[in-house]
Amino acid sequence: MPELPEVETIRRQLEPRLLNAAIVLAWGSPNPKFTTASSAMGSTITRLDRRGKYLIARLDDDRDLIVHLGMTGKLSIIAAETADLTTAHLRAWWRLDDERILRFDDIRQFGRIAVTARDDHRSMPTLHAIGPEPFDEELTDLRFWNALRSSGRHLKTDLLSQRPIAGVGNIYADEALWLAGIHPADRTLTRSRAAALLEAIRSVLAAGIEHGGTTLRDYVDAEGVSGGHQHHLWCYGRAGEPCERCGSPLRRAVIDARGTTWCGVCQPRRR
DNA sequence: CGCAGCGCCTGAAGGC
DNA sequence: TGCCTTCAGGCGCTGC
Numbered sequence: 001m002p003e004l005p006e007v008e009t010i011r012r013q014l015e016p017r018l019l020n021a022a023i024v025l026a027w028g029s030p031n032p033k034f035t036t037a038s039s040a041m042g043s044t045i046t047r048l049d050r051r052g053k054y055l056i057a058r059l060d061d062d063r064d065l066i067v068h069l070g071m072t073g074k075l076s077i078i079a080a081e082t083a084d085l086t087t088a089h090l091r092a093w094w095r096l097d098d099e100r101i102l103r104f105d106d107i108r109q110f111g112r113i114a115v116t117a118r119d120d121h122r123s124m125p126t127l128h129a130i131g132p133e134p135f136d137e138e139l140t141d142l143r144f145w146n147a148l149r150s151s152g153r154h155l156k157t158d159l160l161s162q163r164p165i166a167g168v169g170n171i172y173a174d175e176a177l178w179l180a181g182i183h184p185a186d187r188t189l190t191r192s193r194a195a196a197l198l199e200a201i202r203s204v205l206a207a208g209i210e211h212g213g214t215t216l217r218d219y220v221d222a223e224g225v226s227g228g229h230q231h232h233l234w235c236y237g238r239a240g241e242p243c244e245r246c247g248s249p250l251r252r253a254v255i256d257a258r259g260t261t262w263c264g265v266c267q268p269r270r271r
Numbered sequence: 272c273g274c275a276g277c278g279c280c281t282g283a284a285g286g287c
Numbered sequence: 288t289g290c291c292t293t294c295a296g297g298c299g300c301t302g303c
Contacts, residue, residue: 001295001296001297003297033279033299053297068297068298070280070296070297070298071280071281071295071296071297072280072281072282089281106280107280107281107282108279108280108281108282108295108296109279109280109281110279110280110296110297110298111297112298112299124298124299125298125299125300126297126298126299153274153275160296160297162297162298169296169297170295170296170297216295217282217283217295218282218295256275257276257277257296258296258297259294259295259296
């Protein structure tokens with residue numbers, strides 16, 4: 001499940017290979033989630049940005065080609081002559097002017113593609129309303145605290161909404177809450193705990209990027225290589241195992257329809 | 272108008 | 288062994 005570290009890993013791999021590439025032919029599957037991919041034809045990629053979990057290819061005609069990987073989306077670049085464009089899960093492809101093809105495969109079709117006017121992201125509501133980037137200096141403790149304290153929702157659910165901060169998904173949310181010692185179902189928190197949580201989010205995301213992302217089921221990078229951060233998880237996916245901090249078995253429950261793992265001792269319910 | 276709840280989608284894994 | 292059920296879950300959409 002690609003979250004910020006996985007998407008950033010892919011961005012870093014693809015950007016140098018896509019700069020100044022002209023899209024000479026393009027195709028999107030009939031599923032409306034992907035079909036607009038074809039309208040990127042005729043444009044040249046001038047930059048590859050990331051916003052939260054969204055990849056945004058800037059096009060030279062003041063448009064954006066946006067790709068969200070969903071759960072099982074994979075982007076890769078292949079030589080046109082060896083490309084098999086008949087595979088079952090191919091959802092879109094873009095033929096470049098140098099005999100290469102950028103392809104998007106997505107088994108479960110939770111991903112999404114859009115071509116928009118520059119920075120006009122109204123067709124992707126979550127991106128349109130997305131919060132600050134985790135490593136943006138303007139995201140202060142105070143701003144983060146203010147975004148979290150008033151919603152009335154469970155803290156984890158708030159994090160996953162992408163509004164207080166961009167790019168956190170289920171894995172890194174559980175990791176950050178564990179690291180900060182905060183119960184995922186708390187609804188509010190002190191300013192100092194908000195500061196600790198922000199620091200924890202930055203820490204787990206940075207570690208995830210450093211390890212090339214987390215591979216538990218489907219994720220591979222743009223080269224088809226698995227990430228390494230799954231060997232560094234404190235909490236996610238380890239229900240029943242002893243907590244690395246206190247030794248008590250990690251608990252698991254469904255919170256707002258998300259599988260959630262936490263330590264009942266290190267992350268006491270506060271409010 | 273904000274948000275809770277639902278549906279999407281398929282392969283892997285578990286149960287009988 | 289094989290079929291059926293459950294699970295994984297981010298996000299767009301609908302309706303209150």
